[in-house]
Amino acid sequence: xxxxxxxxxxxxxxxxIFFDSNGDAxxxxxxxxxxxxxxxxxxxxxxIEVNAMAMTxxxxxxxxxxxxxxxxxxxxxxxxxxxxxxxxxxxxxxxCIEHDNHHEIIKAKLRPFGFRELALNGENxxxxx
Numbered sequence: 001x002x003x004x005x006x007x008x009x010x011x012x013x014x015x016x017i018f019f020d021s022n023g024d025a026x027x028x029x030x031x032x033x034x035x036x037x038x039x040x041x042x043x044x045x046x047x048i049e050v051n052a053m054a055m056t057x058x059x060x061x062x063x064x065x066x067x068x069x070x071x072x073x074x075x076x077x078x079x080x081x082x083x084x085x086x087x088x089x090x091x092x093x094x095x096c097i098e099h100d101n102h103h104e105i106i107k108a109k110l111r112p113f114g115f116r117e118l119a120l121n122g123e124n125x126x127x128x129x
Contacts, residue, residue, distance in 0.1 A: 003062065007053035009073065009080060016052040019045040026074060033075035055083040068094040072124075078102045081109075089113040094128040 008029060010016055019034040021027045022044065026037045037043040059066075069084075069092055071077050077098045090113055099106055103125040107117055115127040 005053065005058070005062075006051065007058075008050050009055055009058055010052040011054060011079070011083065012052065013054045013057055014052055015049050018048050018050045020048055021045055028074040028076070030075040055080050056085065059085065059088050063088050064091070066092055068092070068096075071095070071097040073098075075100065078105070081106060086113075089115075094126070096124055096126045098123055099125045 008016055008018055010029070016029055018029050019027060019031075021037065024037075024043055026033070026043060027045075028034055034045055038045055066088075071081055073080055077100050081097060089110060095110070095115070097106060099120075103120060106125060107115070107127065110127055114129045116129075117125060118128045119126040
């Protein structure tokens, strides 16, 4: 079964500003990330307001049925990763995360939950039990 949720995942439930790159892969909610890609007019962004769901709300409502999670949220990956409660790491089996050069921090946090590195490249780390 698949459930489609039309929310940005964030620290809090509510509304948030989102910078849409109009189809490019660098849309973000982080102003510094937007500015990096918009520099010299390389990417044009549209600012929109979107519904946001807190990471904790998402996992409380749907996390007990998740075996795999992918975190790829353009410059906000470690922040959202750190919002994931320990009970979730105890039960989930597989994580893919865009590590933003924080893969050692991520691996160290998940090691006590039985995770080991399955794959690592310049953008993502995959950890599993």
